[in-house]
Amino acid sequence: MEQQVVIAGGGPVGLWLAAELRLGGVSVTVVEERPDVDPRSKALTVHPRTIEILASRGVHKPFLAEGLRIPNGHFAMLDERLDFSELDTPFPYTLALPQARTEELLEEHALALGATIVRGHRVSGFTEDAGSVTVQVQGTDGPYELRAAYLVGCDGTRSTxxxxxxxxxxxxxxxxxxxxGDVVLDRPPRPGFGLFGPRGGLLVAPLPGGRHRLVGISPDSRTTQAPPDLTLEELRTKVVAMTGEDYGMRDPVWxxxxxxxxxxxxxYRRxxxxxxxxxxxQHFPTGGVGMNVGIQDAHNLGWKLAATLGGRAxxxxxxxxxxxxxxIGAQLMEHSRAQTALMTGFTPESxxxxxxxxxxxxxxxxFGRALAERLTALAVAxxxxxxxAHPLTGGRAPDLAFTxxxxxxxxxxxxxxxxxxDLTDGVPGQGRRPENGHRAGVLADRARPGLTVLTGTLDRPQAAWAAxxxxxxxxxxxIAWVGTDRDDAALAAAADRALATTHRATHRSMHGATPRSAAG
Incomplete structure (x- = not known):
């Protein structure tokens, strides 16, 4: 069997990458060792930037409908929480949604787009030549091979x-x-409960199905030895030592x-x-960022790999x-290590x-906003x-509204x-309006394969976008390029120079093509 891309690992990262590749016209097979979605959800948090990514492909609504919206977050379990409500995003909150459900939704999305997902099979190795990769797979009926142009490992910290x-x-x-511990609590604490002190730190979060997740760290957590499996009684002892009660915990599922x-x-590539x-x-799961950073990896990679395979890159x-x-991975290491130091220090100085x-x-x-923007990945540039280059270049484009x-x-x-x-129309002194009333910006005729022109007028002014x-x-x-030239000809020339670096020369401008318009 031959596919353009084989993905090892069918968790949230592999599934999102598969969907992105399908949207780019690439055939893809996902090979996942687990026969079913793991009901034990390592990840519980979907961050604002990840929700934006889902929304950019029109698949965010089920997540919003099912997830619990939390308008703040923590940095290293500090008492003062980070306020997400003032962040520049349509989704100023995190969603509490078990990873198992996230995987189910992403798998539905990838399958609907035509991805092939093989469960109960495992990538065991590969060989590579100048033009392809031959992937060895251990299947339920024995070993077999898949031939592909590229292989992507989304197969976890112990990646084969x-x-x-x-x-x-x-x-x-x-x-x-x-x-x-994911347990039933007969007497749960107030929503958003968390504490940190000399006896340790504890966070409690509600889960679907009437359960709660208790996550904690205590002075005896510093060890290089692998202890026995956690038991309900050990969990109870730790929680009682911190809070004085066990909240009626029972019936653990994990x-x-x-x-x-x-x-x-x-x-990241070889x-x-x-x-x-x-x-x-790999890092300590501080702030619930792990799955989110992985999906953001896939979002960066998917369109690039599709454009490469499609000859557009x-x-x-x-x-x-x-x-x-x-x-970004290096920043993640720094960020998680800093939080780990704060979360594992129980001395008076700490x-x-x-x-x-x-x-x-x-x-x-x-200061709080900067931490929140970094935690949620809205600050990634x-x-x-x-x-x-203009200061906006490289940063994430905000969800600009149009008239x-x-x-x-x-x-x-x-x-x-x-x-x-193209924002040159509809603003005094910028662009022009033809006699028939239809909007036509300076760059309207640049539409071509792999490029859509959006001509419109911003509904609300933004200081950073004023010029x-x-x-x-x-x-x-x-953002790949920003143009501020007041002269139309100079602006068009600058746009052409930018497009020459992002699009192959064989994709010439389709003069006369109908541009997509935000102004109707």
Whole structure:
């Protein structure tokens, strides 16, 4: 069997990548070792940027309908929580939704787009030549092979693909073991309950089905030895030591420990093999960011890999996956290690440091907002192509609203092409309105395969966009180019130079093509 891409691992990362590749016209097979979705949900939190990503493909509504909206988040379990309500996003909250349900929804999405998902089979290795990868798979009826142009390892921290590719996974071993229990609580604490003190830290979150998740860390958590499996009685003892009561805990469905081993793959790409999600980075699960960062990896990779296979990509585009996402992985390591240090210090000095930082969040709004934007990935920005680029370049485009009252910018993005935003019409002194009344911006005739032109007028002014007359938005929602020239001819020339770096020269402008319009 031959596919353009084989993905090892059918968790949220592999499933989102499969869907993105299908939207880009790529055939894909996902090979997942588990015969069914794991009911034990490691991840529980869907962050604002991930919801934006889902919304950019029109699949966010089931998540919003089923997830519990939480308008704040924690940094290292500090007493003062981070306020998400003021973030520049249509989704200023996290969603509490078990990973098992997230996987089910993403699998439905990928299957509806035509992805092939094989469960109960395991990628065991591969061989690579100049033009393809031959993937060895252990199936229920014995071994077989899949031939593909690329192989992507989304197969977790113990990734078979990463190991077979010879990609190093340097970092630090686990020295701390946190614990969690999914249990029934007859007397649950108030919603959003959390505490931290000399006896340890505890968070309690509601789960569907009348259960709660208890997550904690205690002074005895520092260890390099693997202890026995967590029991309900040990969990009860730990919780009572911190709170004085056990909240009537009973009927556990999952009891587990988790460590702070922190590792980052040396390369996200080696030849025809790429890595995403936990196969590329491992860390202490602080702030519930792990699954989210993995989906964001897949969102960066999907359109680039599809454009490469479709012949639309300029030279070096696929290599930019590593150059853009590896630094984000390094930031994740720093972020999680900093929180781990705060969460595992129970000395008076450590508790004072926690109190100081919590006070900073409470009294310095800019500090709290910066932490919130980093935690939620809204602050992620990729390097601009040169030092003269507009400051917005590389950053995430906000969900700009237009006067046509249609969807915002995120809802108009496409996985299979860029969006050229033309804001030159409808503003005094900018653009022109033809006699027939239809809007026609300066860049309307740049539409071509892999590029949609969106001509419109912003509904609400944004200070950062006040001088912007045009912008080129990537399929993943990041800004590739910003134009501010007041002269129409200079603006058009600058747009053409930008397009020459993002689109192959063979994809020439289709002059006279009907542009997509935000103004009706």
């Amino acid at each position: 693909v990463r190991t077979a590719a010879g990609i190093d996974f340097p970092g630090t071993p686990s020295t701390v073991l946190g614990w969690l 009891l587990s420990r988790f460590g702070n081993a922190t590792r980052l793959a040396a390369a 030849g025809r093999v790429l890595l995403a999600g936990d196969a590329a980075h 300029p030279d070096g585009l696929l290599d930019s996956y590593h150059s853009e996402r590896h630094p 508790l004072d440091l926690r109190s100081f930082l919590s006070g900073m969040i409470a009294t310095q709004p800019a 990729y390097p601009a192509p040169d030092a003269k 046509d009252s249609g969807s915002g910018l995120h809802g108009r993005l496409r996985a299979d092409g860029y969006l050229l935003l 912007v007359r045009a912008a080129l938005i990537r399929p993943d929602g990041h």
